[in-house]
Amino acid sequence: MARPFDVSALEKKWQARWLDEGTYEVDNDDPRERYFALCMYPYPSGTAHQGHIRNYTFGDLVVRYQTMRGKAVLTPFGFDSFGLPAENAAIKAGSHPRLFTHARMAELKNSVRRLGAVYDWRREVFSHDPNYMKWAQAIFLEFFKAGLAYRAEAPVNWCPGCATVLANEQVNADGTCDRSGDLVERRNLEQWFFKITDYAEELLNDIDTLEWPERVKTMQRNWIGRSEGVEFELPFAHDPSRGLRVFTTRPDTGFGVTYAVIAPEHPFLEELTTNEQRAVVTSLVERASQESDLERTASSDSGAGLEKRGAFTGSFVVNPFTGESVPVYVADYVLGTYGTGAIMAVPAEDERDYAFAQVHGLPVVRTVEAPEGHVGAYAGDGPHINSGFLDGMATAEAKEAAAAFLEEHARGARTVNYRLRDWLVSRQRFWGCPIPVVYCNVDGIVAVPFEQLPVLAPDDVVMDKSGQSPLATHEGFRNTTCPTCGGPARREADTMDTFTDSSWYFLRYCDPFTPDKAFDPVEAAKWMPVDQYIGGIEHAILHLLYARFYLKALVDIGMAPGLTREPFKRLFTQGMIRLDGSKMSKSKGNLIAPEKYYDTVGADGLRLFHLFVGPPADDVDWTAQTEDVIEGCARFLDRFYRLSHYDECFFHDERTSEDDEVLREVHRTVAKVTEGMERWSYNTAVAALMELLNTVSKWARRPEGAHRATLDEALDLMIRLLAPMAPHLMAEMWEERHPGEPSVHATSWPEADPALVARESVVMVVQVNGKVRARLEVSPEVSEAEAAAAALASPEVQRFLDGEPRRVVAVPPRLVNIIA
């Protein structure tokens, strides 16, 4: 398509200028009001795809807009440069992940520059930079010292495709790996964990203080999964001095406990299993330990399969409410890792217990009166029955009374449980930050001394997917001496989850030059918390939860004194780009590369498309029509450019009321666009500008012409409004119109003049019985009585009136509704 200007030349010119002049570099002592605008730390996957383009278009818009609003905007860029794709690609190509990564970083950097997105490149951070790794490891060791990092053996998620363990957060609901899609296996391994559960309560409570999408906040609340209840003891029938501790949120249903269940991993299982039951219990436990979570949960929907999944241990415990003995079962529907790993089972009021009881022929005793005709378990509210001292009470009251009873008679205590588990950070892969500890036969786990950081992986490591950490096979790396006793020791061979890198990079951005600290808290406090964070919804739990934990922990261990405990004040999650219904991504291979558009519509045209196509939070369907919409956006820029050259315009000298009215429309648009910028309604902001261009063009091209100075004023205002959206072309047009003056990006954001925004007269709609019958010109200040009188007097309305109206509703100056 022939453009009225040379897209490529013009974009190159301005991109070079922004870079050379360091236009968007800011110093920490900048006197202006501060604003920290941040797009999520990207994994360097090569040239940008449409998802990146969308992300950086929004980010750049915020940066340029806030700059025009007079703020010092911190706009850093960097790379989440450790990770599996680089390692896998290096294995395939027989090269080193660093080479692969550097090439991809250069490509992505080039892509964002071609988009015209501006950054303070001096502050660039990337995860595999030894300068960054040093502090990543120092933080790990501080966590270790504070007891927030610990080593433990636990059943963990092992992904055969990735040849490493995963965090709970990286496993999908169906038991597959979030990254590779392979079925995740359970293995018992000794691994490093971060004690994120120490922060469960605070992570949950602080969600309320965040200006985040409700959806994301809900997802985090669900993930943390707080539940209040009572932990108490069911005494063993054979030895009442001891008992089985259980957790319940429904102590009020205690009279309905007809059996108890312990998890296959429970330490008491051995003791509680009688000889007659040993064979059946052992086979159940073995099967449970081998089955994946998917297989374990596959049969959960119906009662089918429950029989196989539970067995009687042969022992009994005493229900403290009734004094009766009830059997203890082992079943894998009870998790060893939640609560106490054992439950009281109330089949009448719990669906899972009900299904199990049906299969195993266990009694069902209702303790809450279910609604008429209710079949199966009833977990709702209702008066208590068959419940001794609880009879007649409603659920809330009964819970209270039952909890008090258990505290007194069953070593009970009110407790809170969380679904959230500690964060498993060990990874059996090469391309990550090594965990900086050594193992000594004498001193045990020993931290690598600070002076020796960073611990760097040697380059000549054999990487494969055997499942063993590649570093473990490198004797030169593995064998070391103990920092404490000087004796022989072995280095930890695992690397850290790459989510640790993205959990504090924003802090380093604030103070990237400091040589002797991860970041100076005083410098970081000048920018933190992030004013606007922008990224994909896919990070709703993982990254956003981890980063919140990191900052809280960093403050508590003294590395970030004075910082607020939440990193991201406002979050915006953009929609995904879909092609044929599925998410556009490199791994799916369904990308529409942005490059082709740079040559035709240019970066500005592509940016405008992403702003215009729909609400930023919504997904974008890339269809056959999309190309046309992109063209339409470019066409708008062309038309604006031609108008700024007075193409086909006519002029007159005396300023008329029509000229005034156009200027008023311009100011109304200033107000609309500003509002759109503030509430992330970019699509309507662009629409308002398109509408204004239509108005102004039509006016300036009338045979009777336009007032020249008014047109110039309109053009200048429009260029400023469009500057954050189409930065190259607006810079060019501004320079043409104002040679020798500062760039449009250095001007301030226009303010609408309230006197011009206000209207002298407005159209009032007159309805008869809710149907529009007339439109009247009235003053905006018209009173209710005046409006009603004018409406009734109008001849169009009279036609529909037959005598006195029954009622007149006047909403001046918008509308009058006459009920006939």
Next chain:
RNA sequence: GCCCGGGUGGCGGAAUGGCAGACGCGGAGGACUCAAAAUCCUUUGCUCGAGAGGGCGUGCGGGUUCGAGUCCCGCCCCGGGCACCA
């Protein structure tokens, strides 16, 4: 199953309880042109009507209101999250 979103023209989407469909794409017609492209102009929810004009329309069914796309109740469908968490 539970918890969030969301259902508006041929399409993407607009609408502080007050003219439904802004803006754009696509379509139709026209101007310019030998012709085409580009550009510009007009038109474009459905429907009845020659016309003036009328009727119907925001997933479905109710309700509140002078007035509902918007609020309330009950459903249906789509997208996402969680899912033996006791």
